[in-house]
Amino acid sequence: MTNYRMDFSVSWEELHRDARALALRLMNQEWKGVVAITRGGLIPAAIVARELDLRLVETICVASYDHKAQGEAKILKDLDIDSEGWLVIDDLVDTGQTAKAVRKMLPKAHLATVFSKPEGRPFVDTFVTEVSQDTWILFPWDGAMQFTRPMIARD
Numbered sequence: 118m119t120n121y122r123m124d125f126s127v128s129w130e131e132l133h134r135d136a137r138a139l140a141l142r143l144m145n146q147e148w149k150g151v152v153a154i155t156r157g158g159l160i161p162a163a164i165v166a167r168e169l170d171l172r173l174v175e176t177i178c179v180a181s182y183d184h185k186a187q188g189e190a191k192i193l194k195d196l197d198i199d200s201e202g203w204l205v206i207d208d209l210v211d212t213g214q215t216a217k218a219v220r221k222m223l224p225k226a227h228l229a230t231v232f233s234k235p236e237g238r239p240f241v242d243t244f245v246t247e248v249s250q251d252t253w254i255l256f257p258w259d260g261a262m263q264f265t266r267p268m269i270a271r272d
Contacts, residue, residue, distance in 0.1 A: 121253040129257045135231045136161040138245050140168035149202040154179055157208035161231050165206050179215045190218040200226035209254060210237030
């Protein structure tokens with residue numbers, strides 16, 4: 118289990134910008150549609166689908182996280198399609214557990230994430246931003262705006 122030493126907050130604006138950057142990297146190919154990995158991939162998948170003018174959006178439901186821990190990927194809802202030409206979107210690849218489970222289901226699909234950590238990087242085809250393995254990403258849907266102490270607090 119990863120020891121998270123650092124939090125990295127992502128605002129709605131930053132997520133939107135980065136999801137659009139992901140779409141930009143994916144725009145030179147014809148896609149049948151988008152598969153969002155729920156829950157984290159729903160919003161990036163919607164943004165990518167809009168930017169690439171893709172109207173066919175499917176979901177696969179995979180659970181591998183609770184509040185601050187990652188475990189084994191559990192498939193809650195799968196998808197039985199010929200995966201060739203499909204674009205699979207998630208918010209993050211961490212250890213690759215979810216990505217490996219999805220690859221088993223959709224072996225010919227193109228897997229893309231907004232964020233990647235080093236352990237998970239080999240399991241995705243495209244990503245935008247790499248963060249360190251010991252970073253916990255706080256997505257905008259995970260928190261609320263609040264005061265934070267400076268890293269170097271002066272008393």
